[in-house]
Amino acid sequence: MKIPIDPAAFAPVLAWLFKLWVRTIRFEPARDNTDFVARNERGEPTILALWHGEIFPATAFGHTLTSQVVTFVSQSKDGEVIARVLERIGHTTVRGSSTRGGVRALLQAKRIMERENRMAVFTVDGPKGPRHKPKEGIIFLAQRAGAKIVPIRAYPVRKKVFDKSWDHFVLPFPFxxxxxxxxxxxxxxxxxxxxxxxxxxxxxxxxxxxxxxxx
Incomplete structure (x- = not known):
């Protein structure tokens, strides 16, 4: 008898591994421009813009600064696992993307930004590309929320790049x-x-x- 296992059940372990992995990485901001957290805390709405392929190192860097964010996650089965992991590390998540449930997710994120003073995190070329071509949702949200968009790029020196994935997903090596x-x-x-x-x-x-x- 085959016993089905819900992949989301592994979220606590994955979240623990992520936090442990992040602690090994030595982040080096190119200049002191990380005050976007303080600006948001002062009540200046902020949206962080990432490329989908850099979501691991960019999210890891953000995790060293704050977990006071709301993150967009697709409504797919993989998205359910990702959402549970992100919630375990302190994020609030909204479910939707440019291909499904997008407008509802944008409006939900706007309400969370206003109610909880959280920054929004947007993988602007997700969920399926084209790579490095921003979708329109972030512009819509920024205008509706009166927010400014802060682009973030991360370049781990030692890494695995998944060249066969559409986004060339980057996984930084520990340390x-x-x-x-x-x-x-x-x-x-x-x-x-x-x-x-x-x-x-x-x-x-x-x-x-x-x-x-x-x-």
Whole structure:
């Protein structure tokens, strides 16, 4: 008789492993621009923008600063495991993505940001790409919440890159150095979000994110 095992049951172990893994990584912010946490605590709404492929090292860096965030997780079965792990490390999660349940998740995140003063975390090219092409949801949320977008890039020195995945997922090795680059906060337009305006704003965010990194 086959006994089904719910993968989400492993969330406590995975969360423990994640926190242990994070403690071994030596994060090196390129400059002192990590005051986005303090700005949010002062009541300035903030959204952190990450690339999907860098979600592990970027989330790990954020975990060293705060867990006062609300994170978007897809409604897939894999998303259920991820959501439980993130909740174990202190995140609030909302379920939805650009392909399913997106608008409801955005509005839910806005309410959580306002009620609990949490930063939102957005993997802007997820859940399925194209790689390094931001979706429009982050612009919509930033305008509705009156928030600024802070791009973050992480570059672990020793890592495994999963080249066959669409996002080239990066897994930092334990005990590696990890330079981190935090961009200046980006204020979005107050114009009506027509197709043309959304294309312009996502292109502006894309350029800012791609410019972050070693020179």
């Amino acid at each position: 590696t150095r990890c330079p981190v680059y935090v961009g200046e906060p980006m204020a979005v337009t107050t114009e009506k979000l027509t197709k043309e305006v959304l294309e312009r704003e996502t292109a502006r965010l894309e350029a800012r994110m791609l410019a972050l990194g070693p020179k």
